[in-house]
Amino acid sequence: MASARSRMSRLRQLAAACLLLAGGPASAQSLTPMRGEVTSFSDVFAVRVFPSNPYPQRIRMEVRVYDQEFRPVEAQVSPAAFMLGSESSRPVTVVVPFDGAERRKVRICVESVPFPNQQTQIRAQICGRFLGQRL
């Protein structure tokens, strides 16, 4: 009996400990375009994407570039991190090196960044797929 009571008490303690605090305002994002092909005469190709925040609060965003296996690609992203106001979008220029290849497929991903002191337990990432081809 005492053992069962102790077990219930432990369960209650554990359940209470696992309650995650409610987060702050919700965040949302989108990315345009999500597909594209670029032809380039040089050793790099450039893509301009437009992350947007269609919802009613300002959010912080980061733009990152990955290859097909989601390994980071050393690309120039300008700007790579920024605050985006409600219902607005902004251009982000991504310059990707071919690294000696004739064509290169990359994913350009925009991720909303939780604000400090918020217990955000879900992150959102939207990735566009782009193909660069060298002439």
Add this chain to the structure above:
Amino acid sequence: MFNGTVGATCALNITSPTGVLVPSGTLQSLSSRLSGGAAGVVTVTTTGGVTLSLEPTPSAVTVPAGDTTSTVWTPSYSVTGAQTIANTTTATSLTAAGTNVVSVDLTGTKTGSNTFVSGAYSATVTVKCE
């Protein structure tokens, strides 16, 4: 005359950023899918032609100091709305245009005789649309 092309788009709105994990009676499972738990919720609005998935491994995992045994964490999700998808851990194509509600769950599992201990557990799950 006006012409236009609508490409694949995806807008994610985190409507419920935190889930609630609760332990099983055996203390070997800690999950938002158990009675008393709650999933995180994300709204996905798309034109279709995109893929929805979760990062297979949660990030920023924290466990109490007293928990010294390993835990296998498994994120999963289900979808209702423009499209219905039963709880899954794998990537899914969203073919229908419209708005979907994605319920994001997380389950931690201990093996052998190991159990969860008292204290705070937390982890972050990434929802991906591409």
